[in-house]
Amino acid sequence: MKLLQDRIQKQGKILKGNVLKVDMFLNHQIDTKLLDEIGKEFYKLFKDKKPNKILTIESSGIAIAVACARYFDFIPVVFAKKFTATNLSKDVYSSLEHSYTKNDDYNIQVSKEYLNENDNVLIIDDFLANGEAMSSLIDICKQANSQIAGCGVVICKTYQNGENRIKDLGYDVKSLTRIRKIDEKGNIEFD
Numbered sequence: 001m002k003l004l005q006d007r008i009q010k011q012g013k014i015l016k017g018n019v020l021k022v023d024m025f026l027n028h029q030i031d032t033k034l035l036d037e038i039g040k041e042f043y044k045l046f047k048d049k050k051p052n053k054i055l056t057i058e059s060s061g062i063a064i065a066v067a068c069a070r071y072f073d074f075i076p077v078v079f080a081k082k083f084t085a086t087n088l089s090k091d092v093y094s095s096l097e098h099s100y101t102k103n104d105d106y107n108i109q110v111s112k113e114y115l116n117e118n119d120n121v122l123i124i125d126d127f128l129a130n131g132e133a134m135s136s137l138i139d140i141c142k143q144a145n146s147q148i149a150g151c152g153v154v155i156c157k158t159y160q161n162g163e164n165r166i167k168d169l170g171y172d173v174k175s176l177t178r179i180r181k182i183d184e185k186g187n188i189e190f191d
């Protein structure tokens with residue numbers, strides 16, 4: 001997606017550990033027009049799969065998933081929670097996720113009320129790096145006996161193994177931007 005590549009080139013910053021910071025338009029301040037284009041693009045990629053629900057993970061995935069849901073005629077968005085809250089049902093699907101950016105483990109949780117065997121789920125996230133978050137979301141869908149319509153990511157870092165890991169599990173992964181290299185000077189190469 002050219003629009004997204006241009007923004008990454010212009011405003012993306014490279015942090016330690018090959019983390020691409022896109023706070024200016026995606027992860028902290030959100031460019032809502034760009035987000036709408038992202039939603040539209042995911043719709044084009046997955047409309048034939050006819051998902052009835054979108055699953056993502058807090059927090060950065062939420063806005064993206066909602067932008068996407070509009071195009072699928074306002075289907076519900078469910079997000080996996082990383083932190084247990086008193087108001088979260090005790091009856092949950094849970095899966096362990098190692099967070100790439102926080103270098104910490106989370107037991108992500110989704111209430112059983114919101115995912116079941118009648119669902120055909122589109123999984124959406126902002127980044128695909130080592131595939132931890134995506135694998136945990138897939139695991140949650142499996143526990144719920146939901147179908148997986150596909151996996152969509154805004155930015156896939158193809159020099160990490162996440163994309164292959166998810167494809168090897170047999171799922172359709174589509175990304176809006178693919179980064180094959182970030183060099184020592186912070187230059188970004190797209191596929």
Ligand code: 5GP
Pocket residue numbers: 018019020021022027057060098099100101125126127128129130131132133134162
């Ligand atoms: P994975 O689980 O695939 O290793 O990493 C994906 C998750 O980590 C995403 O949910 C995303 O929030 C975060 N992440 C991974 N790499 C990056 C990155 O380069 N920049 C940002 N901002 N987040 C990342």
